[in-house]
Amino acid sequence: MPDTLFMGQQLYFLPVCASTNSEAQQLLIKNEATEGCLVLTAQQTQGRGQRGNTWEAAPGKNITLSVVLSPSFVAVRHQFFLNMAVSLAVLDLLQEQGLAQARVKWPNDLYFEDKKLGGILIENTINSQSLQHSIVGIGLNVNQMAFSHPKATSLALCLGRELPVDKLVDRLMELLEKRYLALRNGHTARLKYEYLQALYRYQETHDFLVDNARVQGQIVGVDEDGRLAMEIAGQLRYFSFKEIAFVI
Structure with missing residues (x-):
């Protein structure tokens, strides 16, 4: 269990599911998800990426999860700040593991040396002025050693060793909560500065x-x-x- 106030404290683990974002959406509809609710699966069969792309992940080898948030403090016109906070949290995790050169490829992919490590898909429900609910989907290649796409890679391939997926999930929840609370406390200028500094091919x-x-x-x-x-x-x-x- 992560050392957090709310992020990941409510956990739904599904051995197999079509999409963790879809499962999280159903929990919201049923009013069964508190803020920070984590939907985690070992095998996602219909994972989605940006622009309707599919997400390839070997069963049990990677991080595939969704988190339910209620960022009512984020104005609709500023919703990309949530993307920044989430992207930086995943980047924090990668850098802790030794990938200091990991970068965020706009809008929210994670890259290392021109290869994709992971992706983020955030689906927002909005009211007239602010975000009501956000479902944050995160896919991160951890121990997968082979990919059909030549531009995909994993932490294990980059580091030369396997990593404990469960512990990485707990740490990701801790880092995500820290970044989310920074956003809630209004530290948007700092988030944007760090996001730009971590942006793939920035000013190149x-x-x-x-x-x-x-x-x-x-x-x-x-x-x-x-x-x-x-x-x-x-x-x-x-x-x-x-x-x-x-x-x-």
């Missing part, structure tokens, strides 16, 4: 795909709507999730 010149055309640009920031701020051909441009792709 690289190729990107925009409207199916290859362009050269530099990431210079993220705005309050979570759009990626890019300098391309001397112009500042902003892109939403599906409007730009990295060339890796």
